[in-house]
Amino acid sequence: MIFPIDETHNPALTSWVETAQGHPDFPIQNLPYAIFAPHVSDPRPGVAIGDQVLDLRGVAGLGLIDPELVPAVQEATLNALLALPVEVRRRLRTALSAMLSSVQHERALRPLLHPAAACQLGLPAAIGDYTDFYVGIHHATNVGRLFRPDAPLLPNYKHVPIGYHGRASSVRPSGVPLVRPNGQRKAPDAEIPDFGPSRRLDHEVELGIWVAEGNRPGAPVPIAAAPRHIGGFCLLNDWSARDLQAWEYQPLGPFLAKSFHTTVSPWIVTPEALAPFWRAQPPRPEGDPDPLPYLWDDEDQRQGALGLELRASLSSAGMRNAELAPQLLSRAAASNMYWTTAQILTHHTSNGCNLRPGDLLGTGTISGPTREGYGSLLEISRGGAEPIDLPTGETRTFLEDGDEVVLSARASREGFVGVGFGECRAVVLPAPAP
Ligand code: MN
Numbered sequence: 510m511i512f513p514i515d516e517t518h519n520p521a522l523t524s525w526v527e528t529a530q531g532h533p534d535f536p537i538q539n540l541p542y543a544i545f546a547p548h549v550s551d552p553r554p555g556v557a558i559g560d561q562v563l564d565l566r567g568v569a570g571l572g573l574i575d576p577e578l579v580p581a582v583q584e585a586t587l588n589a590l591l592a593l594p595v596e597v598r599r600r601l602r603t604a605l606s607a608m609l610s611s612v613q614h615e616r617a618l619r620p621l622l623h624p625a626a627a628c629q630l631g632l633p634a635a636i637g638d639y640t641d642f643y644v645g646i647h648h649a650t651n652v653g654r655l656f657r658p659d660a661p662l663l664p665n666y667k668h669v670p671i672g673y674h675g676r677a678s679s680v681r682p683s684g685v686p687l688v689r690p691n692g693q694r695k696a697p698d699a700e701i702p703d704f705g706p707s708r709r710l711d712h713e714v715e716l717g718i719w720v721a722e723g724n725r726p727g728a729p730v731p732i733a734a735a736p737r738h739i740g741g742f743c744l745l746n747d748w749s750a751r752d753l754q755a756w757e758y759q760p761l762g763p764f765l766a767k768s769f770h771t772t773v774s775p776w777i778v779t780p781e782a783l784a785p786f787w788r789a790q791p792p793r794p795e796g797d798p799d800p801l802p803y804l805w806d807d808e809d810q811r812q813g814a815l816g817l818e819l820r821a822s823l824s825s826a827g828m829r830n831a832e833l834a835p836q837l838l839s840r841a842a843a844s845n846m847y848w849t850t851a852q853i854l855t856h857h858t859s860n861g862c863n864l865r866p867g868d869l870l871g872t873g874t875i876s877g878p879t880r881e882g883y884g885s886l887l888e889i890s891r892g893g894a895e896p897i898d899l900p901t902g903e904t905r906t907f908l909e910d911g912d913e914v915v916l917s918a919r920a921s922r923e924g925f926v927g928v929g930f931g932e933c934r935a936v937v938l939p940a941p942a943p
């Protein structure tokens with residue numbers, strides 16, 4: 510098994526932190542990492558357990574973790590932790606699982622717990638580079654169909670994982686409001702563009718992949734080695750200004766339509782935590798080409814897909830004022846990815862490009878095959894032609910100021926304790942005067 514199931518996944522395992530039992534996201538079987546600030550400042554690494562965050566720097570101070578890990582938890586980012594060999598990272602998970610389950614550590618560790626709701630959760634890593642892929646085949650087909658009804662997928666799609674270099678400086682943690690971007694808009698029937706607030710602001714439901722160990726320049730990561738370079742996963746909302754995008758994207762691809770803001774959930778859910786939820790990559794439809802040899806690995810095909818359900822919901826300012834629950838926009842399985850996360854990572858390095866610890870890769874929008882699973886408003890509203898109804902009587906084609914989008918994810922499997930990712934949330938603020 511690439512990520513072995515071990516005693517840390519035992520469904521009978523419980524924690525002396527009472528809220529871990531039955532917690533939808535963070536039971537003791539999960540143990541994701543984040544950078545948190547227990548007070549107004551001094552951000553540091555922590556691990557989620559129930560509704561609490563355990564201060565890893567404090568744990569190191571008690572001499573309870575591997576000496577190799579001690580320098581990494583003194584940092585204000587998780588880059589140094591991600592850079593450690595996979596064996597060391599796995600030992601930390603095993604040690605934390607033992608400490609948080611055994612009452613013998615309760616007295617020493619309880620003072621190191623902080624209620625998550627009272628903490629600031631920041632970006633988990635200093636992101637050197639961010640790359641966004643396009644592996645959600647239903648999304649690619651739906652969007653392609655809006656532009657090219659008879660040939661929605663371009664001929665390269667089933668041979669090469671498509672991606673573009675995103676903007677690392679504007680990746681922000683969940684909760685930071687999103688300011689509607691200004692930009693060049695040109696309606697199809699207009700002769701020239703004008704400049705002003707985007708009128709077609711959209712969300713995109715994606716998974717983020719945090720790079721663990723890097724690779725040297727000129728030394729591609731073979732696909733069988735890709736799993737050790739994956740440090741974990743988060744939710745990623747690749748906010749997109751569709752009107753800016755439609756005008757600017759040719760011939761070099763997305764630019765200012767995407768680079769104004771990307772939201773990530775703060776917790777890094779490790780591939781080890783997800784061990785029970787890896788499953789076979791769905792077989793390609795009859796007639797599709799086989800991946801080229803450098804993208805093929807039997808084990809990756811057997812268990813390189815993630816058994817996760819992704820959800821997006823929307824609440825308008827009016828809905829929140831009326832105390833109405835958010836409206837579910839979509840739910841879809843992460844297995845709707847045409848390429849696995851290992852194929853994405855290996856392809857990225859295949860030309861010799863070096864990835865570094867803390868780099869962020871996005872999968873691209875993950876949509877299901879039918880409307881209930883569409884991971885963007887562009888698809889849900891069919892390019893703005895079919896508005897959706899909100900419980901206040903409002904309608905939406907794209908996002909309005911005051912709207913809040915929340916992404917969530919859940920892994921579950923019979924016989925195991927399910928885990929979640931926490932929230933990836935942001936509210937839309939008005940554009941500044943152009
Ligand atoms: Mn995207």
